[in-house]
Amino acid sequence: MKTVLITGTNRGIGMEAALAVGRAGHKVFATTRNPEKAFNLKQQIKDESLDIHLYKMDVDSDESVSQCINTIIRDHGSIDVLVNNAGIVRHGSIEELPLAKFKAVMDTNYFGAIRCIKAVLPSMRKNKSGCIINVSSMAGKISLSPLGPYCASKFALEAMTEALAQELKPFNVRVSLIEPGIINTDMAHEIGQNEQSLYPQVRRIGHFWDTSLQSPVPPSLVADKILEAIESSSWQLRYPVGPDAEPFWSWRTSMDDEQWVDWNAQEDKEWYSAVESTFGMNCRPGELEKEK
Template sequence: MSKVVLITGGSSGIGKSVGDYLTLQGFMVFGTSRSPEKHASSNFPIVRLDVTKPETITEAIKTVIVKTGRLDVVINNAGVGITGPIEEIPEQEIKSNFETNFFGPINVIKAVLPQMRKQKSGLIINVTSIAGYMGLPYRGIYSASKGALELVTEAFRMEVKAFNIHMTNVAPGDFATNIASGRYHAPVLDGSPYKGPYGSTLKLMDSHVDAGKDPLEMAKAIHKIINTANPKVHYKVGEFMQKFSIVLKRILPDKVYEKLLMNHYKL
């Protein structure tokens, strides 16, 4: 029997690429979107789900289980970017980012665990970010929300291991998707003391996304994880230097690593 896969944020970007690839590999895939009617031509069914609204999470999972009788793999992919000087980002925007990137995945996990316990099996893959391993200038809130999900996964996977439920993180680097257009950008203000460095850093970040790798690489990595009997705690997918930056953070003195980042962003 084909494994049943649910992908949050499965209508575009990495989520769509993963869904298309897994469908070709014979999986029964369901994606999610806040507006599924806009994606009627998708290669796999799209169900309504907004990770910031728990009632839609419950309803989407119920829909999949009623149709298939099971739920084998959940990929927490839905997420939003946010940029800006932390001093100038409105508090509500910070909270909104955590609602999507942190609390949303936790609520999805809570909602699927009863079914996976009933099956005595399941795999939950949380899509985080290489940015979650370090505090990046003008991306500090995004780094914090993804880093928080990385740490929660470490704890969560130990708590559910006894039920034969596996959980892992996959941290992508820069991929050529529409994430830059969908994220919250604090405006570059004329009178701001951050105008120059933030403006130039924003252009650099957007150029990294535009030159990013093909999301198909993420799809293949996730397919490999699904076929792994005992997944690792953390996976990283991206350019060599992006992955190597995590190694450098572990081995270099804090101030040396900070200087490398500041040089990279020309700060």
């Protein structure tokens, strides 16, 4: 049995991860900014009598992270596993999106993970034991407009995690990245919300996401992969998750950078036709409404 701290457990991947790890017999410290809103998680904990303890923690705050993790270590001893799952998405063209939203997504998705890592590392390093799992995304390997701000945060997380793995292996602390594709979460549906923009990519990616989510991949699939990484003794760094994750990466690497830019810079008519011929998916405006 391991003690596992998971951030961002109010819903989606974080909630499913907390439940999967708890059901596997581990003690879970499930953290969220607003524990009072974690109705579904609380009900599942009660119904299944799971060893899951809910804590209030805002990964954007140095004080909140320090206070929460110090309290857990004081009351329960060392933390064996940290799962950095808390994340937000902000999307839009680089020109139109306010700078504050760029800062917000970096603060949560990148600096939030670093805050938690720095809080648990001294004891892991001293004990020469532990595991840090950072939930990234295929967006941490593939930059796609209008997800520039989100991709930037995940690219940063991937780079930092790769360096961290090098630093911690001599101390017997395993480090892993979970890289989901398109998963059926509230955050994914936020990307599908079409917005007015001068740039066609903002509108088109909404149509693409909405169509993709018609064949939903549940967040429990990611939770199972997180559990696999927790219970593994492997030093594997990256864990792609979902039916589209590895194929999408293979498709991206089949093009050079200039071809990738050109593919996404096409006019609407050509872009929608390219999506249909490449993925067999018609995401033209109005198609979803016809199906409904």
